[in-house]
Amino acid sequence: MKTEPKPRSKKPTKEAVFRGIAVSPGIAIGPIHDTSEVATDVPRRVITPAEVEAEREKLNQAAATARKQVTKLKTRLNILPEEAQEELAPLLDAYILMLGNSRLLRGARKRIGDAGLGAETAVLDEAEEIAALILATKDDDKAGLLRRAGEVREIGRRLIRTLTATPFRSLKDVPQGAILIAEEITPADAALLDPARIAGVATEEGGADGHTAIMLRALGIPAVLGCHGLTEAASRGDQAVLDGGTGKVVLHPGEAALVAAREGLAGYARERTKLGKLRRLPAETTDGEVVELQANLEIPAELPLIAQAGAQGIGLLRSEFLFMNRPELPDEDAQFDAYRSIVEAMAGDAVTIRVLDWGGEKDMEALGQGVPAHTGPNPALGLRGIRLLLKRPELLEEQFAAILRVSARGPVRVMLPMITIPEEVAQAREIYERVARRLRRRGEALPEKLPPLGAMIETPGAALAADAIALEADFFSIGTNDLAMYTLAVDRAETDVAHLYDPLHPAVLRLVQFATEAALRMRMQVSVCGEMAGNPRLVPLLLGLGLRSLSMNASAIPRVKQAIRVLDIDDCARFARRVMEQSDPARIRELVAAFGAEKAKPIS
Ligand code: PEP
Numbered sequence: 001m002k003t004e005p006k007p008r009s010k011k012p013t014k015e016a017v018f019r020g021i022a023v024s025p026g027i028a029i030g031p032i033h034d035t036s037e038v039a040t041d042v043p044r045r046v047i048t049p050a051e052v053e054a055e056r057e058k059l060n061q062a063a064a065t066a067r068k069q070v071t072k073l074k075t076r077l078n079i080l081p082e083e084a085q086e087e088l089a090p091l092l093d094a095y096i097l098m099l100g101n102s103r104l105l106r107g108a109r110k111r112i113g114d115a116g117l118g119a120e121t122a123v124l125d126e127a128e129e130i131a132a133l134i135l136a137t138k139d140d141d142k143a144g145l146l147r148r149a150g151e152v153r154e155i156g157r158r159l160i161r162t163l164t165a166t167p168f169r170s171l172k173d174v175p176q177g178a179i180l181i182a183e184e185i186t187p188a189d190a191a192l193l194d195p196a197r198i199a200g201v202a203t204e205e206g207g208a209d210g211h212t213a214i215m216l217r218a219l220g221i222p223a224v225l226g227c228h229g230l231t232e233a234a235s236r237g238d239q240a241v242l243d244g245g246t247g248k249v250v251l252h253p254g255e256a257a258l259v260a261a262r263e264g265l266a267g268y269a270r271e272r273t274k275l276g277k278l279r280r281l282p283a284e285t286t287d288g289e290v291v292e293l294q295a296n297l298e299i300p301a302e303l304p305l306i307a308q309a310g311a312q313g314i315g316l317l318r319s320e321f322l323f324m325n326r327p328e329l330p331d332e333d334a335q336f337d338a339y340r341s342i343v344e345a346m347a348g349d350a351v352t353i354r355v356l357d358w359g360g361e362k363d364m365e366a367l368g369q370g371v372p373a374h375t376g377p378n379p380a381l382g383l384r385g386i387r388l389l390l391k392r393p394e395l396l397e398e399q400f401a402a403i404l405r406v407s408a409r410g411p412v413r414v415m416l417p418m419i420t421i422p423e424e425v426a427q428a429r430e431i432y433e434r435v436a437r438r439l440r441r442r443g444e445a446l447p448e449k450l451p452p453l454g455a456m457i458e459t460p461g462a463a464l465a466a467d468a469i470a471l472e473a474d475f476f477s478i479g480t481n482d483l484a485m486y487t488l489a490v491d492r493a494e495t496d497v498a499h500l501y502d503p504l505h506p507a508v509l510r511l512v513q514f515a516t517e518a519a520l521r522m523r524m525q526v527s528v529c530g531e532m533a534g535n536p537r538l539v540p541l542l543l544g545l546g547l548r549s550l551s552m553n554a555s556a557i558p559r560v561k562q563a564i565r566v567l568d569i570d571d572c573a574r575f576a577r578r579v580m581e582q583s584d585p586a587r588i589r590e591l592v593a594a595f596g597a598e599k600a601k602p603i604s
């Protein structure tokens with residue numbers, strides 16, 4: 001498919017404001033780069049006659065998926081200004097028709113059989129032919145013809161993207177300083193983003209604590225997710241302002257919006273300088289209680305940020321990065337090299353390596369890993385985290401071996417994701433010790449005492465059985481992201497239910513309290529590594545519940561430290577008791593805001 005300039009359908013050209021979920025603070029001013037322009041250069045694929053039926057079925061499935069996506073977009077138009085709705089609704093209707101029993105799909109199905117083409121190649125050829133026919137029509141309305149041809153190509157691209165499960169590969173070609181917009185960005189896509197190049201990110205899909213949001217925060221890229229209507233309204237090259245702190249994107253900003261954005265940018269720079277001064281100061285309350293502040297690491301590119309932030313080690317190394325965006329699984333040596341460079345960079349500060357937490361949103365199939373895909377109806381409740389690893393123990397053995405070898409180079413802890421029963425920790429420990437014995441026989445120098453093996457407490461089951469799990473685990477780390485998702489039955493990455501995702505729901509807080517108290521009774525180390533830990537407004541509550549160790553996105557450390565340094569621990573305990581008496585999340589939010597307002601002091 002040729003990449004002719006995208007014809008401008010009747011899209012708004014006046015200033016238009018779009019609102020979404022504020023997931024990563026910061027301001028971006030720049031041209032829009034729309035990633036839906038990709039997937040035009042897929043390799044041509046031919047098939048055998050025996051594959052024709054399966055290929056047609058693949059096309060049918062892709063059309064159904066794409067139709068669902070566009071229909072969903074349409075149901076969300078009502079949040080846009082009426083004028084924009086009137087312009088966009090007919091466009092989406094045309095898309096939905098084209099994804100039904102249209103000439104495009106009939107033609108592509110025929111090409112699969114007649115010419116023996118792979119489905120994506122068939123779609124490409126058919127869309128090109130239809131576009132060429134439209135453009136050759138005798139009609140004075142050249143702009144209209146161009147627009148209709150563009151629509152056919154757009155639908156072709158959409159189908160090809162679905163058919164090839166292509167992550168947005170054009171992420172690599174984003175122009176310097178652009179604001180990247182897309183319907184959705186997967187965690188694997190986000191891992192490829194270059195924060196020095198991309199000014200901001202806005203997507204239609206996504207929730208505040210999904211892995212994509214976490215990755216964007218970790219990279220320090222200002223981002224707004226769940227920003228409905230933006231991708232349909234914006235065209236490549238349009239000017240925009242994005243505010244990741246308030247969740248606002250202004251398309252075609254007027255002078256006032258531009259001036260405000262420039263002031264905001266300068267404000268962020270001033271704040272960064274002030275916060276930088278906290279780096280060497282302890283995270284200590286006014287009455288001398290010291291809190292351990294560690295960093296979460298999703299990709300090694302964050303290491304310099306972690307050093308700058310003054311983290312006391314890594315409290316959560318999400319090892320998934322090692323398995324993403326590569327054609328095959330990393331072997332023991334490749335993992336060893338990656339962990340070693342991180343452990344050495346941390347120069348004596350502990351690194352908590354979480355073994356592979358695959359599944360749920362972090363879809364394996366899309367990443368083409370050769371790990372059995374969980375195609376069940378509800379992947380978040382399926383074979384993810386420790387369940388997958390115990391079912392495929394060779395994966396766990398390789399990872400344990402790499403981590404154990406690294407433990408001779410610096411302090412390491414090992415963490416198990418998605419634990420729900422004590423038996424999972426016991427089984428993992430058996431494998432852990434077996435791998436250690438094997439390595440010792442091989443002559444590897446391991447520390448006499450093996451690194452601690454801890455459990456993530458991120459399911460309601462684990463939180464309520466924390467006392468039993470504590471008998472098997474060496475430490476706990478509370479993952480409030482999944483804990484909130486599973487407690488409230490709200491997908492953390494799903495825009496449509498994002499308003500219900502609430503770590504301040506009393507049910508979630510009670511589980512945090514229960515697990516923390518179970519650990520403290522056993523004198524076992526317990527920390528929080530979910531996104532809650534990096535929210536300065538929630539720190540008084542976490543300290544009041546008895547927590548003294550928090551692990552967060554490196555860029556949040558200075559603000560959390562600043563918050564801790566004006567707190568008194570008895571105040572926090574009283575405040576937490578008050579909060580825990582409440583049953584209404586809205587009232588809890590009010591209490592949190594009031595406590596924060598009282599404590600807020602400018603940095604001196
Ligand atoms: C969590 O669930 O809170 C957590 C820290 O793990 P992840 O976000 O990687 O699922």
Ligand code: MG
Pocket residue numbers: 417458479481482
């Ligand atoms: Mg989790």
